[in-house]
Amino acid sequence: AQKITQTQPGMFVQEKEAVTLDCTYDTSDQSYGLFWYKQPSSGEMIFLIYQGSYDEQNATEGRYSLNFQKARKSANLVISASQLGDSAMYFCAMREGLGTASKLTFGTGTRLQVTL
Amino acid sequence: DAGVIQSPRHEVTEMGQEVTLRCKPISGHDYLFWYRQTMMRGLELLIYFNNNVPIDDSGMPEDRFSAKMPNASFSTLKIQPSEPRDSAVYFCASSRSGGSGNTIYFGEGSWLTVV
Numbered sequence: 001a002q003k004i005t006q007t008q009p010g011m012f013v014q015e016k017e018a019v020t021l022d023c024t025y026d027t028s029d030q031s032y033g034l035f036w037y038k039q040p041s042s043g044e045m046i047f048l049i050y051q052g053s054y055d056e057q058n059a060t061e062g063r064y065s066l067n068f069q070k071a072r073k074s075a076n077l078v079i080s081a082s083q084l085g086d087s088a089m090y091f092c093a094m095r096e097g098l099g100t101a102s103k104l105t106f107g108t109g110t111r112l113q114v115t116l
Numbered sequence: 117d118a119g120v121i122q123s124p125r126h127e128v129t130e131m132g133q134e135v136t137l138r139c140k141p142i143s144g145h146d147y148l149f150w151y152r153q154t155m156m157r158g159l160e161l162l163i164y165f166n167n168n169v170p171i172d173d174s175g176m177p178e179d180r181f182s183a184k185m186p187n188a189s190f191s192t193l194k195i196q197p198s199e200p201r202d203s204a205v206y207f208c209a210s211s212r213s214g215g216s217g218n219t220i221y222f223g224e225g226s227w228l229t230v231v
Binding site: 044107 | 149219
């Protein structure tokens with residue numbers, strides 16, 4: 001079974017609108033971390049936001065927020081007030097175990113296109 | 117703080133040649149990861165080190181690939197001999213144990229083309 005599933009290969013959103021990128025995960029660990037990365041066309045991987053499995057509140061970083069629903073094993077990324085510069089690939093990733101730095105497992109990504 | 121630094125950014129080489137990719141992790145980070153990204157397979161972990169010691173190399177595709185970390189500030193990924201199917205973007209990343217979420221920070225990648 002896939003550990004990280006991103007079911008939206010591509011998404012369109014109008015500038016200034018909000019958009020939600022879906023991510024579901026599969027793990028039997030109680031301790032894990034969920035990450036979102038942005039990859040623009042230039043290729044670099046940019047860390048956006050992190051949510052720990054024990055965090056009670058949803059993580060927020062500026063215009064990014066993570067809608068964490070532990071029982072449903074989902075960790076959707078919400079981008080508010082989309083900008084043209086948000087057009088990129090977005091990857092959800094999971095790190096099993098906390099306190100030790102294990103590897104990140106990535107989803108297949110969602111390509112977001114922000115339109116005028 | 118400087119981020120993860122990789123070199124070269126772009127490499128075009130002929131099949132059969134040796135390729136060496138280099139990485140300098142963020143100072144103070146004790147974990148170093150090598151990832152490969154292709155259209156077909158997405159992002160996959162090749163190997164990672166903790167305190168310069170290889171911990172998991174199960175993702176290394178075959179014996180043509182080798183990675184070393186001689187000290188805390190330098191790592192190499194070597195492909196010898198290279199093949200066209202090795203063409204990919206190779207990312208180095210680093211992380212600090214005990215940090216917030218143990219976030220992994222990526223370099224800008226080395227774009228390898230084997231012709």
